Amino acid sequence: MHDSTSANGDSAAPVDGDSTTPVNGDSATPVNGDSATPVYSGSAAMPSPAAIAVLGPGGVGGLLAALLSRAGHRVVCIAGEETADTLRRHGIRVRSGQFGDFTVKVEADTELREPVDLCLVTVKHTALDPALDRVPAEHVAAGLVVPLLNGFEHTETLRGRYGARQVAPAVIRVESTRTAPGVIDHGSPFTEIDLAGPEERLAPLAALLTAAGVTARVLPDEDAVLWAKLAFLAPFALLTTRYRLPIGGVRTERREELAALVEETTAVGRACGAPMDAARVLARYDAFPAGSKSSMQRDAEAGRPLELDAIGGALLRAADRHGVPVPIAERLVAELSAGPGIDA
Numbered sequence: 387m388h389d390s391t392s393a394n395g396d397s398a399a400p401v402d403g404d405s406t407t408p409v410n411g412d413s414a415t416p417v418n419g420d421s422a423t424p425v426y427s428g429s430a431a432m433p434s435p436a437a438i439a440v441l442g443p444g445g446v447g448g449l450l451a452a453l454l455s456r457a458g459h460r461v462v463c464i465a466g467e468e469t470a471d472t473l474r475r476h477g478i479r480v481r482s483g484q485f486g487d488f489t490v491k492v493e494a495d496t497e498l499r500e501p502v503d504l505c506l507v508t509v510k511h512t513a514l515d516p517a518l519d520r521v522p523a524e525h526v527a528a529g530l531v532v533p534l535l536n537g538f539e540h541t542e543t544l545r546g547r548y549g550a551r552q553v554a555p556a557v558i559r560v561e562s563t564r565t566a567p568g569v570i571d572h573g574s575p576f577t578e579i580d581l582a583g584p585e586e587r588l589a590p591l592a593a594l595l596t597a598a599g600v601t602a603r604v605l606p607d608e609d610a611v612l613w614a615k616l617a618f619l620a621p622f623a624l625l626t627t628r629y630r631l632p633i634g635g636v637r638t639e640r641r642e643e644l645a646a647l648v649e650e651t652t653a654v655g656r657a658c659g660a661p662m663d664a665a666r667v668l669a670r671y672d673a674f675p676a677g678s679k680s681s682m683q684r685d686a687e688a689g690r691p692l693e694l695d696a697i698g699g700a701l702l703r704a705a706d707r708h709g710v711p712v713p714i715a716e717r718l719v720a721e722l723s724a725g726p727g728i729d730a
Contacts, residue, residue, distance in 0.1 A: 432590035435459045436503040441521055443473065443494075445562040445681075446534055447508030448570040449577070450600070452478040455490040457598035462493040462502070464520050465567075470494040472567040482572035485599055501525045504591065507533040510685075511540055511696035523548050530591060532581070534558045536619060536681070537696035538612040539703075554591070555582040555608050557615040561678055574675065577601065582611040613660035617667050620701050621647040623682040624718040627692070630683070634676025643714065644671065650712040654701060657708035694722055 436459045440451040443463040455461040455478070463473050473494035481487050497520040498505070505526050509517040514535070521531075531553045533544055544553045561574035578601045581588045588604045595602035605611050621644055625636045636644055645668055652662035682692050698719035705712040 432594055433503055436594060439464055439498050439502045439505040441505060441507045441517055442509035444564040445570060446558060446560060447506060448478050448564055449480060449562045449572050450506055451492055452480045452490050453598040455492050462495060464498055465494060467496055469567040470496050476568050478568050478570060480570045480572060484575055498525045501528060503529045505531045507531060511535050511537055511693045512691045514540055518547055526552055530554050532556050536693050537700045538616060539700050554588055555612060556580060557611055580605055580611045582608040609658055609660040613655035613658060617651040617655050617662060618670055620651050620697050623680040623697050626680045626683040627686050628718050628722055632676060633671060633674050633678045637671050647714045650715050651701060654705045654710045657710050658704055
């Protein structure tokens with residue numbers, strides 16, 4: 387899912403909720419080793435240790451940055467001035483049932499100032515465009531850009547900016563929340579990433595992530611990867627936010643509506659060329675921790691901007707393009723547009 391409970395750092399500010407304006411200043415002092423020249427350019431090679439940038443060290447980005455730093459890679463987090471300063475001074479503290487509780491040092495800056503082998507894009511979709519200004523294209527020209535955002539329309543935005551060869555679409559399934567700058571609560575008993583693209587190109591990256599503790603795999607079909615996530619995420623996000631219920635409440639109190647919405651999302655996915663199985667998607671909700679909330683629901687509770695357009699809007703636009711009726715999705719998006727969490 388990612389949906390995670392926090393994709394990026396919890397705010398509509400470009401990266402993490404601390405600053406909307408890039409702040410020029412000295413680069414952070416390396417804490418994990420000297421900088422190395424990236425050698426990855428779409429081949430099978432991936433340096434070890436690698437130089438990795440994380441754009442948006444929130445719930446997802448902060449967790450991945452911490453795991454990769456703990457595994458020995460050089461990690462620089464790109465964030466607003468306040469968060470960057472906090473991370474430079476205190477590192478990232480993770481509380482996790484899966485990985486244990488630990489604190490690691492990372493580098494941090496308000497923009498990327500040197501080439502890297504890998505850039506993980508983990509901001510909210512609502513903050514994507516201004517956040518990307520912090521990552522100059524020349525610094526990822528020889529590496530990979532891996533977006534871990536909700537929705538799927540962001541992929542073309544990134545390709546337009548960085549080039550098709552550099553961008554490797556991916557999805558993450560995790561529940562992780564940034565409770566304060568540099569403090570990450572990881573709640574799910576899993577952290578899984580699917581990378582979309584050729585095995586020979588992405589297998590080294592999958593191995594790097596797996597060695598850091600993430601369950602990572604490479605799948606060849608981009609549509610299948612992205613729609614497998616959205617078919618689960620859209621009902622999860624729309625229903626938990628609309629009815630102010632965790633997933634356990636949705637699957638019991640709103641079971642019929644959940645099943646019908648899953649049928650709609652999987653029908654759109656099939657029309658877009660992705661293999662979809664509604665029964666399999668629905669079964670995933672039953673296996674999910676009952677108290678889990680979507681990131682959209684948490685954003686609504688905190689008064690932050692919602693990724694409604696990136697998730698629900700993208701679903702409606704795809705349905706319209708292919709002539710697939712989605713009346714439940716249309717109603718939920720309209721109701722949430724009027725105000726999240728309105729009374730049932």
